[in-house]
Amino acid sequence: MTAPSTPRISDLTPGHDARTSAAQSVVTLTRVALAAPDLASGVTPTLEHLVGATAAVGAVYLGRDGGPLPRYGVRAASGELPPALTLPGGLPADLPLLGALEESARPLYFDSAAADLREGVGTGLASLAAAPVRVEGGPLLGAFVMYTAQPHVWDAEEAALFSMVSGTVAALAGRLAAEEQAGRAREAALRALGQMLETWDGDSLGHTDRVTALAMRLAGRLDLSPEQCRALRWGAYLHDIGKVTLLGALLPRVNPAAESDGFAQMLGGLPPAALSVITDRHERWNGGGYPAGKAGAQISLEARLFALCDAYDGLTHPRLHELPWDPEEALAELRTRAGKDFDPELVRLLIEVVGESPTGRGGQ
Incomplete structure (x- = not known):
């Protein structure tokens, strides 16, 4: 049972304009992320809200996996999930979209004319918005992505919501992602020590x-x-x-x-x-x-x-x-x-x- 103090997405109330509504969303979604025990449960409410409040048919959080050749896999999702986003082994870091996010500190918006940036992501994504996730200017750890199946130009309200929500929750997600990476590195070191003991x-x-x-x-x-x-x-x-x-x-x-x-x-x-x-x-x-x-x-x-x-x-x-x-x-x-x-x-x-x-x- 959800604790009474835990905020719910249904608690959000419409604002008088896009900025007020987005600000209300940020407050609630941030409280959800802060109370979450792990990365997936922390960001899933944000993805659900983006799908419900925009033209997006789906939204995902792409998380970076470790290794010499980093790849990105879907760690949380809401709505439709195109097969291209669930490739075996994840998405390579050299995709144009991920390359653009690596160089950006802010959300990026691609309509149907930006096919070059969507190259390699696959069919089923006619337009998309993407926000980088990192910690204090560090390397790209992940990304929030919402998308449509038909050509779409993101309007001012959608852009305001995605920018404010993803920008705020991304900072929390970055910390959670960094903690998970550190945990995986520690586990690998402990396993290696155990094998050495053998x-x-x-x-x-x-x-x-x-x-x-x-x-x-x-x-x-x-x-x-x-x-x-x-x-x-x-x-x-x-x-x-x-x-x-x-x-x-x-x-x-x-x-x-x-x-x-x-x-x-x-x-x-x-x-x-x-x-x-x-x-x-x-x-x-x-x-x-x-x-x-x-x-x-x-x-x-x-x-x-x-x-x-x-x-x-x-x-x-x-x-x-x-x-x-x-x-x-x-x-x-x-x-x-x-x-x-x-x-x-x-x-x-x-x-x-x-x-x-x-x-x-x-x-x-």
């Missing part, structure tokens, strides 16, 4: 990606929030941080538990749930684990889930001097340990998830 013992290559993928499938059955899923992934990437003996030499080594806790302190910027995957993965449902002897729900859900997936992957993939178990044998073993080492409900769900995989190995 090389320390040489017998678990691919383990990090496999157990993370299986944990994500199980998380999907539990409807975990995006924040919980992110914490679970990050904790999974770093679950073997204790293998790094060079760093371990800098920490007190009273016992394995102290070592894991010390590394967790070094990674204090991680969400608490991610740290719990690292510190609590050796806890047991019946309280017989370490370091704190936690039992049942005292162990974080993320740590309980990861520990189970970690055990299954360890059983079903070869290790030095050990042959892998068949999936059925591994699941039978985990079933006998349900209520002792592992959360019984999670064991039940894991059996269902593994049974859905054609390979019987968690889809890996």
